[in-house]
Amino acid sequence: MTLGIHAPHTKSCQQCGKPFTPARPMQAVCSPRCASRLVRARSAEKKARDRQETKERRRALETIPELIKAAQREFNAYIRERDKDKPCICCGRPLGTGDVGGAFDCGHYRSTGSAPHLRFDERNAHGQTKACNRYGAGRAVDYRIGLIARIGREAVEALESDNRVHKWQREELREIASTYRAKLRELKQRKEE
Numbered sequence: 001m002t003l004g005i006h007a008p009h010t011k012s013c014q015q016c017g018k019p020f021t022p023a024r025p026m027q028a029v030c031s032p033r034c035a036s037r038l039v040r041a042r043s044a045e046k047k048a049r050d051r052q053e054t055k056e057r058r059r060a061l062e063t064i065p066e067l068i069k070a071a072q073r074e075f076n077a078y079i080r081e082r083d084k085d086k087p088c089i090c091c092g093r094p095l096g097t098g099d100v101g102g103a104f105d106c107g108h109y110r111s112t113g114s115a116p117h118l119r120f121d122e123r124n125a126h127g128q129t130k131a132c133n134r135y136g137a138g139r140a141v142d143y144r145i146g147l148i149a150r151i152g153r154e155a156v157e158a159l160e161s162d163n164r165v166h167k168w169q170r171e172e173l174r175e176i177a178s179t180y181r182a183k184l185r186e187l188k189q190r191k192e193e
Contacts (some may be wrong), residue, residue: 067173074180076106083127117166
């Protein structure tokens, strides 16, 4: 019976895959070059894992108001792109173009404060000059007249009578933001063709 001496066995290098005979019991690579590459690869994997964990933690900490704001930004951008070649829903003037955010707003017929459940309803949102939306208090009467011309009296009355209560959920808001981001991209591609 022999004690303590074992015949050396070969292993596969964890980096290059070549067989080698380890000089130390826990040796995993065949050379210092492979050791260096393995350390860099593991470091990159750890960084990627850490980034993913951070992203997941941030996502878990997002509040409903933050998600509503993000979804509203995507929705409004889509509506502005959709309506940029149409006249203002209230005054009929051309909407035009401008700097960041454009020269016009995405105006809501029923405001997001009075009817938050309709904030992402495309029938309720249309391109509106900043003068009409911000400084003209939305010009509800003129907006209604323009809205009837665009979507019809029946649809306008359906919007006006819709008073349901809706509680926004995180995933629902993320889905809305994603949907309108994709719709905007698709709309821009169609207009470029």
